[in-house]
Amino acid sequence: MAAELKGKVIRGFAWNTAEKIASAVFQAWVVINIINRVAPEEYALKAILAPLVAIFNVFVDSGFSQALIRNRDATRTDYSSAFWFNIAVSAVLYVLLVGLSYPAARLFDMPDLVKFAPVFFLIIPVGALGLVQQTVLTREFDFRRISTIVFASNVVAGFVGVGLAFAGFGFWSIVGQRLAQPVVRSALYWIFGRWRPQMRFSMASIRGMFGFSSRLLGTDLLNNLYSNIPNFMIGSVHNPGTLGYYEQARSLRDVPVNSTMTAMQSVTFPALASIRDSDDKFASAVGRVVASIAFLMFPVMAGMIVVADEMFEVFIAPQWQPAVPFFRILCLAGFFSPLAVISSNILRTRSDGRAVLRVEIVKKTIATAILAATIPFGVVAVAWGVVGIAVSDAAVSFVAARRHSAYGFRALACDVLPAVGLTFVMAAAVWGIGLLLMPHVSSLAPKAAFAVVLGAKIVAGVGVYLGGAAVLRLEAFREFLEVVRKVAGKKGRELG
Numbered sequence: 001m002a003a004e005l006k007g008k009v010i011r012g013f014a015w016n017t018a019e020k021i022a023s024a025v026f027q028a029w030v031v032i033n034i035i036n037r038v039a040p041e042e043y044a045l046k047a048i049l050a051p052l053v054a055i056f057n058v059f060v061d062s063g064f065s066q067a068l069i070r071n072r073d074a075t076r077t078d079y080s081s082a083f084w085f086n087i088a089v090s091a092v093l094y095v096l097l098v099g100l101s102y103p104a105a106r107l108f109d110m111p112d113l114v115k116f117a118p119v120f121f122l123i124i125p126v127g128a129l130g131l132v133q134q135t136v137l138t139r140e141f142d143f144r145r146i147s148t149i150v151f152a153s154n155v156v157a158g159f160v161g162v163g164l165a166f167a168g169f170g171f172w173s174i175v176g177q178r179l180a181q182p183v184v185r186s187a188l189y190w191i192f193g194r195w196r197p198q199m200r201f202s203m204a205s206i207r208g209m210f211g212f213s214s215r216l217l218g219t220d221l222l223n224n225l226y227s228n229i230p231n232f233m234i235g236s237v238h239n240p241g242t243l244g245y246y247e248q249a250r251s252l253r254d255v256p257v258n259s260t261m262t263a264m265q266s267v268t269f270p271a272l273a274s275i276r277d278s279d280d281k282f283a284s285a286v287g288r289v290v291a292s293i294a295f296l297m298f299p300v301m302a303g304m305i306v307v308a309d310e311m312f313e314v315f316i317a318p319q320w321q322p323a324v325p326f327f328r329i330l331c332l333a334g335f336f337s338p339l340a341v342i343s344s345n346i347l348r349t350r351s352d353g354r355a356v357l358r359v360e361i362v363k364k365t366i367a368t369a370i371l372a373a374t375i376p377f378g379v380v381a382v383a384w385g386v387v388g389i390a391v392s393d394a395a396v397s398f399v400a401a402r403r404h405s406a407y408g409f410r411a412l413a414c415d416v417l418p419a420v421g422l423t424f425v426m427a428a429a430v431w432g433i434g435l436l437l438m439p440h441v442s443s444l445a446p447k448a449a450f451a452v453v454l455g456a457k458i459v460a461g462v463g464v465y466l467g468g469a470a471v472l473r474l475e476a477f478r479e480f481l482e483v484v485r486k487v488a489g490k491k492g493r494e495l496g
Contacts, residue, residue, distance in 0.1 A: 005171075023154045024255050030158035031251060034173050036317040037165040040244030047247035048108055048173050048235055049120045051228030056097055060090045060128050065135040067209040073474070076198060081205040083132040083197040090128035097121045108235045120175050123182050130186035145192060153185035187347040193486055219344075219360045226367050226389070230382050233375050246379055249326035256300045257334045266349045283406040284345060288405075288479065291415040293338035295476035298423040299465045301334040303458075310454035314447060329383040333390035337413075340390070343397035346405050359384045359400040365390045426465040433460045 035043060068074045068082060101117035104110075137146050161177025169176070235243045304311070308328050312321060347356045367389045374385030402408055433456050441449040469477035 001023050009231060023151055026154060026158055027255050028252075030162055030177065031255065032315045033162045034165045034177070035248060035251075035320065036169060037168075038174065040248070040319060041240040042118070042171045043111075043174075043233065043248055044240035045061070045112060045116060045171055046251075047231045047243050048104060048110065049116065050178070051224075051231050052097060052100070052104075053121065054124050055221070055224045055228060056093045057124055057127065058224055059093060059126060060086050061131055065131060065138075068132075068135050068139070075122045075205075077200055077202050078205045079132055079136065079195065080198040081202045082135075082209065084201045085206055086128040086131050090125040094121050094125050097124070108240075108368040110235075110240060116171060116175055119179065123179055126179070126186055127182035130182070130189035133186075133195055134188035136195040137189075137193065148323070149185060149188040149192065149356075152188060153181050156182035156184045157159060211416065219356045222360045222364050226364050230386060233371070234379055234382060237375070238379060242379055245323040246326050246383070248320055249323040249330055249383075252323075252327060253304070253330045253334060256304070257297070257337060280406070283411070286342060286405060286407045287411055287415050288475075290339070290342055290412065291419070291476040292479050293342065294416045294419040295469070295480060297338050297475065298335060298419045299426055299461065301331050302423045302427040303461050304429065305331045305456055306427050306434070306461075307457050308459065310434070310450045313450040314454055325380060326383050329380070330386060333387045336390040336394040339394040339416075340397045343394070343401035346401040346407070347397070355400060355404070359397060363393050363396050366396070387424060415476075418472060419476065422465060422468045422472070422474075425468060426461050429464045430457045433457050 064084075068078060098118050098121055101113050101121075105113040134146060137143075157177045157180035160180040161173045164173035164176045231243065231247060234246055305328050308324050308331075312324050316323075344356065347359060370385045370388045370392070371382070374381040374388075398412070428462075434453055437453050437456055438449070441452050444452065466477070469480075
């Protein structure tokens, strides 16, 4: 059974990782092509509209997806009830959000919010159509189908956004991209998914799930609210251009962070839920997940910090250069996100939900203090405050998770420190390569010179990190190779 579960997790993570890497690369191309044709003041609109969608979207699912995944005895009535609940709530929220766009436009001095809001907020009801279908596939560990659907929707939405941007539609290109994604995704879930809702609704089913899901609802609401508070505060105090720089830095940082976190979250939650009654297996699985995430995330975050100047010079339009300092600072927060996510999964799988909500209240109390202390000192201080919040979130979550798992500080250090040390070596090597090369390429055109240095830094970073991992024989590196072999072997058989 353990071997079967490990196989499912590896296959699931392989498909998720392949899809997320491909999506991240494609998404980076899409973001670069769109933002280079959108002014910072226009991009600030996304910094307000997207967080509102993220915050209110929490109410649509209300934690039912995770409750259904966690419940081994979920019935067809439970699934159908959750589906109709999602649809009803999403419709109500859509009307509410369109109404809120009018006072929001006045508060942030962005009159165009009213024009874009009715279309942008369609993301919520359209996305609700595919939530339960995705939940069913997740329970079945059918991540190949999920990954294919997600990637296809990202590709279609990306081309929609880039096409609108090149056609000169400005912010409508972002609206089109963001809306096309759930439209295509939900349509594909209905076309290729095996589950269909029944014309039945049971309030008893909703009440039965709501005990657990309501605590996750509160947790997710707090998470989304606090992760987007900086946007609202910056938008209300500073000009739209400054908010646009901050949001662009966060968007670029989030491409690899969200891709990796989503892949791990979608696979590890059902896997951990299936072995939550076995302490030894559970702790061992958590350790492997932590080591794998650290191995993947740490070099990516460090790499983006040390290549930020070259990356912006080569790919991003000159008007976005003020975003570089924000980008570097926010990348530091990415180092601590993996531990917070895994700790949250431990609490969600091994507690009744009360512990999850209590931990979030403590974390948000600390976050409130940090934001209150940093907001008066400007946007750079707010960015450093976001790093402080990430550190406190990881620490508080892990301390709380220890009470529900045998995975402790010593195991955490053993799993994480090798990746930390190797990442420092890699970052130093990459930084040194830049210092050595820049004087020798100064005779080239500025963009060409930065492109040469960027390419050399990336090659050196990948070589040093993977070479060091192979020499040290890191377990996470072996897991990484196994994932690559799973993907490559499957692709090879399909092409054959």
